[in-house]
Amino acid sequence: MLLCCVLAACQQSVPWQGRDVSGIFPDLSFSLIGSDGQEVQAGDFVGKPTLLYFGFTNCPGVCPTTLAQISAALDQLGQEAAHFQVILASVDPRRDTPSAMKEYTARFGPWLQGVTGDEQALKDLNHAYKVDFSALAADEDGEYDVLHSNRVFAFDSRGRCRLLLPDTADTQAVVSDLRKLLAEDGMI
Numbered sequence: 001m002l003l004c005c006v007l008a009a010c011q012q013s014v015p016w017q018g019r020d021v022s023g024i025f026p027d028l029s030f031s032l033i034g035s036d037g038q039e040v041q042a043g044d045f046v047g048k049p050t051l052l053y054f055g056f057t058n059c060p061g062v063c064p065t066t067l068a069q070i071s072a073a074l075d076q077l078g079q080e081a082a083h084f085q086v087i088l089a090s091v092d093p094r095r096d097t098p099s100a101m102k103e104y105t106a107r108f109g110p111w112l113q114g115v116t117g118d119e120q121a122l123k124d125l126n127h128a129y130k131v132d133f134s135a136l137a138a139d140e141d142g143e144y145d146v147l148h149s150n151r152v153f154a155f156d157s158r159g160r161c162r163l164l165l166p167d168t169a170d171t172q173a174v175v176s177d178l179r180k181l182l183a184e185d186g187m188i
Contacts, residue, residue, distance in 0.1 A: 017173035018166040025161040032117040035102035052153040056092035057104040069168035076175045090116040091133035091148045157185045
């Protein structure tokens with residue numbers, strides 16, 4: 001009897017810390033422009049679990065903070081972090097050229113890939129994941145901010161949307177979910 005209880009406890013799965021969105025959001029699907037100026041398809045990211053974040057290169061606070069928090073979680077994963085790729089999808093196609101995306105993403109590390117494109121393609125991608133963005137009016141110098149959320153979506157290695165990550169400031173919760181995603185993909 002004791003052995004049965006021990007085995008049952010070992011087989012219980014650690015619960016997600018974020019929100020399980022399996023079947024709620026579509027699989028990863030897009031055709032955009034990568035930071036090298038070449039067309040990139042969602043299928044190019046199949047084979048590794050992927051995190052998708054919507055932001056922009058001129059973001060004064062939310063984007064660099066969220067990306068730094070993702071970086072901290074990846075650092076805590078150690079060698080397991082090599083299994084992940086992270087996509088920064090632009091919400092500011094006017095300023096987020098491929099070269100701007102390349103320069104910005106390089107500040108965080110090789111794990112971050114920037115994608116941009118025309119406004120309609122980016123709106124379609126944002127709409128699929130219920131992430132709205134809106135550019136505010138420009139000031140007298142032509143500078144403007146873009147309102148957007150800080151949601152981070154996690155996809156399994158087959159490109160299926162699995163999880164809306166918990167608050168990225170909770171590094172331990174993010175690490176727990178990333179490990180669970182790797183385990184479910186059979187990568188650890």
